[in-house]
Amino acid sequence: MGDYPRVVLKPHEEGRLQKGHLWAFSNEVAQAPAGLEPGSLADLFPSSAGFLGRGFYHPHSLIAFRILSSEQENIDAAFFQKRLTEAMALRERLYPSATAYRWVFGESDRLPGLVVDRYGDYLAVQVLSAGMERFKDVLIQALNQAAHPRGIVWRSDAPVRLLEGLKEEPPSVILGEVPPRVQITLENGSFYVDLLGGQKTGFYFDQRDNRQALAALCSGRRVLDAFCYSGGFGIAAARAGARAVVFVDSSQPALELAEANAQLNDVADRCTFVQGDALQLLSHQNPGGPFDVIVVDPPAYARSKKHLPVALKAYEKLNALAIGALPKGGILAASSCSHFVDRDAFLETLRRAARKAKRSLRLLEMRGQAKDHPVLLAMPETEYLKFAILQVF
Ligand code: SAH
Numbered sequence: 001m002g003d004y005p006r007v008v009l010k011p012h013e014e015g016r017l018q019k020g021h022l023w024a025f026s027n028e029v030a031q032a033p034a035g036l037e038p039g040s041l042a043d044l045f046p047s048s049a050g051f052l053g054r055g056f057y058h059p060h061s062l063i064a065f066r067i068l069s070s071e072q073e074n075i076d077a078a079f080f081q082k083r084l085t086e087a088m089a090l091r092e093r094l095y096p097s098a099t100a101y102r103w104v105f106g107e108s109d110r111l112p113g114l115v116v117d118r119y120g121d122y123l124a125v126q127v128l129s130a131g132m133e134r135f136k137d138v139l140i141q142a143l144n145q146a147a148h149p150r151g152i153v154w155r156s157d158a159p160v161r162l163l164e165g166l167k168e169e170p171p172s173v174i175l176g177e178v179p180p181r182v183q184i185t186l187e188n189g190s191f192y193v194d195l196l197g198g199q200k201t202g203f204y205f206d207q208r209d210n211r212q213a214l215a216a217l218c219s220g221r222r223v224l225d226a227f228c229y230s231g232g233f234g235i236a237a238a239r240a241g242a243r244a245v246v247f248v249d250s251s252q253p254a255l256e257l258a259e260a261n262a263q264l265n266d267v268a269d270r271c272t273f274v275q276g277d278a279l280q281l282l283s284h285q286n287p288g289g290p291f292d293v294i295v296v297d298p299p300a301y302a303r304s305k306k307h308l309p310v311a312l313k314a315y316e317k318l319n320a321l322a323i324g325a326l327p328k329g330g331i332l333a334a335s336s337c338s339h340f341v342d343r344d345a346f347l348e349t350l351r352r353a354a355r356k357a358k359r360s361l362r363l364l365e366m367r368g369q370a371k372d373h374p375v376l377l378a379m380p381e382t383e384y385l386k387f388a389i390l391q392v393f
Pocket of ligand 1: 199203207226227228229230231233248250276277278298299
């Protein structure tokens with residue numbers, strides 16, 4: 001058991017961490033040895049007696065400490081292997097016999113700043129903390145041992161890396177080989193995933209369970225999948241018997257994937273693909289128009305707290321347009337993946353949107369991120385996705 005540098009909190013700053021939160025912020029730290037490199041391993045202590053955790057210290061990041069373990073255990077290859085195996089066991093329990101899922105969801109798997117998506121024999125890995133970056137080689141080896149992938153894509157193209165002093169770099173294949181499109185099969189469809197060129201880590205697993213829930217309401221209906229990306233919602237709806245599905249995205253490569261996915265699932269004859277601005281398309285619909293179900297799943301509008309007021313207005317406008325385009329009895333699936341918009345604020349924007357559209361909404365189901373993105377109860381930051389299924393009433 002090696003000696004780790006000691007980082008000590010200011011008096012009375014330990015409460016949140018004692019309750020299970022995994023971060024200490026820079027203004028809460030009283031002492032740390034000078035000259036520690038960003039992401040160095042260290043031990044965190046309260047000002048009084050006790051021990052809070054072992055983890056990564058960052059002298060220049062707002063998140064000064066990220067706890068990896070509440071024990072004083074060695075942080076080495078065996079440690080990462082253990083964590084990865086635990087994370088995989090949970091996914092295998094949640095989605096029996098699946099080989100595609102979010103394998104690691106950062107802090108919720110006590111692997112702060114690490115995201116891993118598994119696509120059968122291929123992995124996409126995203127590192128968002130300086131500490132994890134220092135373990136890059138160890139991680140690749142541990143992932144290799146745990147899953148024996150044919151290829152691993154390293155996705156260092158996330159802007160939040162800059163907050164940790166890490167570079168934003170183009171995605172690259174870091175182990176083995178990765179074909180341009182990998183095929184996965186989930187409960188609600190088969191999908192091609194572009195691990196290198198696709199958005200984020202290639203596929204939005206966080207909406208997996210929501211696609212199931214919505215698809216169950218789509219049989220015989222006409223569905224608009226606005227902000228469709230690779231078509232997750234629309235494909236699930238078509239497979240569940242939707243009469244017609246229109247897919248809209250501003251990105252041409254996204255639409256091409258969606259179209260290939262429609263063919264893969266044998267539903268292309270009921271699908272139409274439109275490249276363009278979803279808001280434009282929605283604003284040209286008449287109420288009682290061509291859709292019975294509308295999914296709106298825009299990118300995160302609030303990228304920071306200061307963008308919140310503008311973002312809330314944008315969600316309101318978008319959802320008002322969607323509500324206005326639906327007939328009475330129509331279904332709106334409204335989503336927000338902004339961390340900074342909490343459940344209550346999101347529901348309030350939907351209330352305002354309904355008022356703006358001069359309609360009334362009833363909430364059929366309030367959902368969140370899929371089970372392979374578990375929320376750490378002591379750490380609200382791990383919850384980000386809101387998904388409301390509503391009916392125009
Ligand atoms: N619903 C998707 C995920 C959507 S991600 C799924 O289930 O996989 C958000 C998508 O919105 C991205 O594909 C992005 O290209 C698209 N987008 C961003 N702005 C847009 C706009 N104004 N109109 C249409 N699509 C837009």
